[in-house]
Amino acid sequence: xxxxxxxxxxxxxxxxxVSLPELAAHAAxxxxxxxxxxxxxxxxxxxIVSVGGSES
Amino acid sequence: xxxQITRVNLPLSVIEGLSAGRDLADIVPRLNGTERSRRLxxxxxxxxxxxxxxxxxxxxxxxxxxxxFARAQRADPAAVEDVLAYPQTGLWVTHxxxxxxxxxxxxxxxxxxxxxxxxxxxxxAITAGVDFDIEVPTRxxxxxxxxxxxxxxxxxxxxAPARVTGAGEVLSLAAAGEQxxxxxxxxxxxxxxxxxxxxxxxxxxxxxxxxxxYLRPGREGRALSVTLDVLDPYPACAGLExxxxxxxxxxxxxxxxxxxxxxxxxxxxxxxAAGLAAGLRSIIxxxxxxxxxxxxxxxxxxxGAAALSLPTDATALAMTLVHEFRHSLLNxxxxxxPLCDQSDARPLYAPWRDDPRPIIGLLHGAFAFTGVTDFxxxxxxxxxxxxxxxxxxxxxLRRQQATEVLDGMRSxxxxxxxxxxxVHNLWQHSKGWNDDPVPARPARLAELSAASHRAAWRAAQxxxxxxxxxxxxxxxxxxLPAEPLPRRDDVVRADPAAxxxxxxxxxxxxxxxxxxxxxxxxxAGQALGSTAGQALGSxAGQALVDxxxxxxxxxxxxxxxxxxxxxxxxxxxxxxxxxxxDRIAARTLIERPECVRAVYREAAAGTIxxxxxVVDLAHWLGANG
Numbered sequence: 001x002x003x004x005x006x007x008x009x010x011x012x013x014x015x016x017x018v019s020l021p022e023l024a025a026h027a028a029x030x031x032x033x034x035x036x037x038x039x040x041x042x043x044x045x046x047x048i049v050s051v052g053g054s055e056s
Numbered sequence: 057x058x059x060q061i062t063r064v065n066l067p068l069s070v071i072e073g074l075s076a077g078r079d080l081a082d083i084v085p086r087l088n089g090t091e092r093s094r095r096l097x098x099x100x101x102x103x104x105x106x107x108x109x110x111x112x113x114x115x116x117x118x119x120x121x122x123x124x125f126a127r128a129q130r131a132d133p134a135a136v137e138d139v140l141a142y143p144q145t146g147l148w149v150t151h152x153x154x155x156x157x158x159x160x161x162x163x164x165x166x167x168x169x170x171x172x173x174x175x176x177x178x179x180x181a182i183t184a185g186v187d188f189d190i191e192v193p194t195r196x197x198x199x200x201x202x203x204x205x206x207x208x209x210x211x212x213x214x215x216a217p218a219r220v221t222g223a224g225e226v227l228s229l230a231a232a233g234e235q236x237x238x239x240x241x242x243x244x245x246x247x248x249x250x251x252x253x254x255x256x257x258x259x260x261x262x263x264x265x266x267x268x269x270y271l272r273p274g275r276e277g278r279a280l281s282v283t284l285d286v287l288d289p290y291p292a293c294a295g296l297e298x299x300x301x302x303x304x305x306x307x308x309x310x311x312x313x314x315x316x317x318x319x320x321x322x323x324x325x326x327x328x329a330a331g332l333a334a335g336l337r338s339i340i341x342x343x344x345x346x347x348x349x350x351x352x353x354x355x356x357x358x359x360g361a362a363a364l365s366l367p368t369d370a371t372a373l374a375m376t377l378v379h380e381f382r383h384s385l386l387n388x389x390x391x392x393x394p395l396c397d398q399s400d401a402r403p404l405y406a407p408w409r410d411d412p413r414p415i416i417g418l419l420h421g422a423f424a425f426t427g428v429t430d431f432x433x434x435x436x437x438x439x440x441x442x443x444x445x446x447x448x449x450x451x452x453l454r455r456q457q458a459t460e461v462l463d464g465m466r467s468x469x470x471x472x473x474x475x476x477x478x479v480h481n482l483w484q485h486s487k488g489w490n491d492d493p494v495p496a497r498p499a500r501l502a503e504l505s506a507a508s509h510r511a512a513w514r515a516a517q518x519x520x521x522x523x524x525x526x527x528x529x530x531x532x533x534x535x536l537p538a539e540p541l542p543r544r545d546d547v548v549r550a551d552p553a554a555x556x557x558x559x560x561x562x563x564x565x566x567x568x569x570x571x572x573x574x575x576x577x578x579x580a581g582q583a584l585g586s587t588a589g590q591a592l593g594s595x596a597g598q599a600l601v602d603x604x605x606x607x608x609x610x611x612x613x614x615x616x617x618x619x620x621x622x623x624x625x626x627x628x629x630x631x632x633x634x635x636x637x638d639r640i641a642a643r644t645l646i647e648r649p650e651c652v653r654a655v656y657r658e659a660a661a662g663t664i665x666x667x668x669x670v671v672d673l674a675h676w677l678g679a680n681g
Contacts, residue, residue, distance in 0.1 A: 007068045008393060009063050012063060012093065012094070013093055014064045015093035015097070016089050019129050020125050032061065032097075036101050039101075040101055044157050046398065
């Protein structure tokens with residue numbers, strides 16, 4: 001991750017302003033696919049994180 | 057035109073705000089945006105990968121859903137956004153991604169999971185006012201349209217398609233020769249000035265159809281809009297199985313409690329209310345358990361959802377919403393930046409849990425209970441009478457627990473740099489809690505509750521070298537000096553039988569609320585009081601919260617003589633020693649109860665030792681060890 005003047009530039013892709021149909025039209029764009037693969041790896045590495053609340 | 061791909065900037069002010077529980081009206085929309093980007097990408101992945109899956113089943117292409125989403129987008133973009141932002145959509149897409157990747161499996165045909173995308177598109181189209189006709193999956197006869205409702209068909213296969221049609225003002229669902237028709241439900245965002253009456257009518261009364269219930273407490277500027285959703289099938293996939301259904305009376309009970317809870321939050325907890333208004337979208341009612349404390353939970357895949365059983369009162373509901381939303385906030389931050397080494401599974405002590413937790417769980421707890429402590433700090437300043445005494449107790453207890461964990465986490469090598477900043481900010485924030493004095497009685501009960509839980513947890517789950525324990529028992533029996541206590545390196549092994557270690561705090565709440573007699577749920581449902589040892593332990597706990605430590609100690613000793621394995625009794629006995637004149641025995645029982653228990657176990661094998669033997673043994677181990 002890189003620093004910015006006020007914080008950190010994360011690895012997360014910012015799709016604000018991009019609609020679902022717009023994104024689908026660019027589904028195979030290489031840089032999108034690379035970011036997506038990284039996200040899928042992250043999702044697959046955490047199977048289920050349910051955090052118990054006030055049960056105990 | 058190619059998309060311009062940018063990355064999300066995370067200002068450090070966001071971490072500062074999250075730590076201190078402020079600026080949530082600005083921070084939560086940022087996190088909503090991150091979650092949206094994340095879901096879009098995961099849906100994109102599903103669309104790409106599903107093309108390569110052959111022979112799916114009755115719904116074998118997502119192209120019709122794509123086309124329907126595009127039309128809904130043109131008619132009413134907000135309708136599509138509502139569906140995307142719904143927490144259960146996050147549960148669906150992550151479950152499907154894992155299923156497609158082969159990292160999990162379930163009994164549900166893949167086409168049913170994929171076909172849920174059609175149901176999402178239908179839901180968007182319904183709200184957008186678009187005419188459409190599309191197939192959606194049914195599960196055990198139920199076709200579910202997320203955020204809208206469910207239709208139940210009879211005489212249909214376990215997994216089958218249903219056709220959903222929106223034409224003008226009519227919505228119809230058809231399967232196996234059966235058709236359910238209802239007025240098209242309209243946008244689920246009535247004026248913010250609406251009251252909080254459940255808004256699932258009038259479609260609720262259509263035979264075979266159940267609407268998702270919306271609750272909207274509050275007035276303009278301070279309003280909350282959430283579903284009360286027991287219909288969506290995906291929380292169950294994440295271990296958050298909702299209540300099987302809600303009767304009208306139950307919906308009314310939820311509605312009334314939420315009105316009162318929201319009034320409390322909007323009036324006294326302004327920052328928390330602003331965060332909840334911006335980010336909480338769904339309450340998933342859980343079945344009530346047998347205990348007295350209620351159940352609640354969250355999933356990292358469902359930003360903006362809180363799963364909980366119906367709390368006992370509005371304050372408990374407000375607190376639980378704050379608590380669970382803190383988990384959502386931390387999950388949102390974790391989706392932006394790693395905070396710790398999530399592969400570090402070493403089991404650690406979490407004061408609010410019976411079971412040991414890995415570092416990520418401890419971080420979640422510390423973050424959530426920092427918010428909970430702030431909540432009770434405000435209540436301590438606002439409430440009066442019995443409510444005030446209870447708030448004092450809760451504040452003191454949560455302050456002690458959160459501070460203990462934050463103190464320990466500050467030096468954790470498992471935190472990332474950003475995780476370290478977060479924990480440092482939380483720790484600094486916690487310093488402000490020391491300004492609030494707590495009266496002696498609730499402060500004392502909080503101290504006893506925290507210490508008793510810690511001692512019981514150690515007694516049950518910190519391993520002791522069995523050879524050392526055997527040798528020590530032998531030496532004690534033969535009147536020899538003790539060997540030194542084992543080094544305190546805390547090898548922890550989870551013991552699923554270690555349950556209800558927080559019973560002293562439950563008893564304390566009961567007493568502070570001015571109630572007498574047995575604690576509801578303690579006598580029957582929780583295996584408490586069902587044996588002689590447990591009955592004695594329960595009586596000992598009551599003596600302890602009533603301030604009679606000597607009587608409590610005698611009862612705990614009798615309880616342990618009858619049932620040496622009862623870890624809550626070990627925890628209770630330890631805290632009866634806090635003011636005891638035998639400082640050596642007291643220190644050993646409070647700090648190393650696992651050692652006393654392990655040796656006692658060996659020494660007492662097959663025999664019943666005298667009631668006072670535990671204290672003698674603790675003294676011997678501490679004095680000579």
